[in-house]
Amino acid sequence: MSFTLAIVGRPNVGKSTLFNRLVGKKLALVDDQPGVTRDLREGEARLGDLKFTVIDTAGLEEATDESLQGRMRKLTERAVDMADVCLFLIDARAGVTPTDEVFAEILRKRAPRVVLGANKGEGSAADAGVLEAYGLGLGEPVRLSAEHGEGMADLYAALMPIADGFAEKAAAAEEEAPRTDITVEEDEAEELSAEAAREAEEAWRPSARRPLQVAVVGRPNAGKSTLINRIIGEDRLLTGPEAGITRDSISLPIDWEGVPMRIFDTAGMRKKAKVQEKLEKLSVSDGLRAVKFAEVVVVLLDAAIPFEQQDLRIADLAEREGRAVVVAVNKWDLEEDRQAKLAGLKEAFDRLLPQLRGAPLVTVSAKTGRGLDRLHKAIVKAHETWNRRVTTGQLNRWLTGMLEQHPPPAPQGRRIKLRYMTQAKTRPPGFVVMCSHPDKMPASYTRYLVNGLRDTFDMPGTPIRLTLRGQGAANPYKGRKKSTPSRLRKHLGKPAHGSRG
Incomplete structure (x- = not known):
């Protein structure tokens, strides 16, 4: 039985750096400035033979109001309540601060188990801070260096007894569970093998092992985080009236109306010329990476200002990456003349994005939840179309009809002959002629x-990829100098090859 570990502490003590080291990937954004992390990010961690879920949290702030810092603190407190163990990090070089003492008191009251970690502990400059950490009353501190990987063995030793306790609980629960002996008859085995064959044929369909990957992208303040919170039914992501709250691309697993999905919330993407800060560049880069790994991309527009130039760039990027695209128009509850507005949206969509002709256009309200059923159907349908395969016979019969209806041109008097067509790939559909x-x-x-x-x-x-390929082997004699046959040499008075003349 695995356990959940939440990494908490004040800003800029190295929580995200330690998170990345535990999961073995650079998932969380890391920068020198404090307050980079704002949302909760989960990952599957491994430390020696221990496997557990680790949560990266925002830096604990002293604000308790409805400001951005206050909302970040509430989200971190929620992670503390969710976790089985809290790893409380302090900066060993800075020593114990008054803020550390306040949060240590909070963790003693709220957290079931607390492990104290003194990060940035490499070198003698951290000795005094490690000694100060004993005064927090949370036991012996684990001296760490998340950046250099030092102290991981000590952290393993601190977590091992906790993992053993969860393993004992899992073993006890397994012993108490009722025993069931199932015998599979031959007919049932045949049914199971037939079912396995059907599953192999439809391996592309979403499953718990391979959920449907959905990325929600758009400009800042379009309502991406609010929409995802409404879909999952809880305030899991940080939201608010401020633009650009989301920085990391956060992925959340969900079973949405029976379809296993993993939804990625991404940072708002502004025009490239306006992106000057290093942190925003990292956030946008993280969002672009989410688009590349997604299967369906939901481009979220603001109903008040739809189809801005940046919206068109984002949709075109998803199409060029070969992803299935669904366009969703948010804040639809604020519109009054909805029929006229919808007609204008459809006309602008067909005119401005001809490369996505026929893609679903859905109106939603992340605030009220209206239109989420239509969005779900559009995502599932787009994914199904993205995986569609057409037989070679159907394609060649279709090609014959298209050629009869409109033959290809004859540039420079050379007629282009289309002989054969087949589908080479799916995801997205790719055809070769x-x-x-x-x-x-x-x-x-x-x-x-x-x-x-x-x-x-x-x-x-x-997106449809159509490749034209030439047919037939190249002429091996093309470009060679013509030689005169021997019988013509005699007639012309020239010596044949090998004769003395």
Whole structure:
């Protein structure tokens, strides 16, 4: 049985650096300035043979009001209540501060188990701070260096008794569980094998092992975190009227109406010219990475100012990365003339994003939850279309009809012949057409074929990759100098090869 460890402490003591070391990846953003982390980030940690869930939290602030710092503190306190163990980090070089003493008192009252860690403990400059840590009354401090990996063995020794206690509870629960002996008959075995075959054929469908990856992207203050909180049914992400609250790309597992998903909340993406600070550049880079790993990208727009230039760039980025795209218009509850507004949105969508023609356009309200059922259906349908496969026979019959309806052009008098077509890949759908003179094919005819694929095989909005490939082996004698046959040499008075002349 695994346990949950929450890393808590005041800002800039190295919580995110230690989180990254425990999970073995650079998941959390790290910077020298305090207050980088704002949301709760979970990860699967490994320390020796210990496996557990670790939570990276925002720096504990003394504010208790509804300000941004106050909301961050409430979120961290929630992590303390969720966790089985709290690792309270202090800065050994700075020593114990009055703020550390306040939060140590809070942890003694709220946390079931507390392990004290003295981070930045490399070198003799940290000796005094480590000695001061004993005065917090939380036991012997574990001297650590998250950046250099020192003290991990001591942290393992501190966590080992806690892990053993959870393992004993798991063993006791297993002994008390009722025993069941199941015998599988031959008919049942055949049914199971048939079911396994069906599962193999539909391996792309979301499952608990491989959930559907969904990234929610958009400009700052579009309501991305509020929307995800409404979907999961709890205030898991930090929200507020301030723009740019989210910095890390936070992933949350959820079973949404029977479909296992992992939803990524990303930082708001502004125009590149406006992004000057290093931290915002890191946040945007983290969001772009989430888009690359996602399967479906939900581009969230603000109903008051939809289809800004940055919105178009974000949607185009998702299409170029080959991701299924769903466009959602948030804050729909504030609109009055909704029918006219919706008609204008559809017209602008078709005009400004022709590369996503037919992609779902959904209106939602993250505040009230209205339209979330339509958003769920659009995400599932977009993912299904993204994984669609068409048989070779269907494709070639379709290609024959398209050629009869509109034959390809003949540049420089050379007719381009399209001979054969097949689907090479899915996610997104990719097709290969064998033809003559593929380099002479104009882009307009390629668009004609792509639009025909969308309409005929019901693939609206999903990116389609169409590759033209030449057919037939190259002429091995092309470019060689022609030689004169021997019988013509005699007629022309030239000596044949090998003769003395």
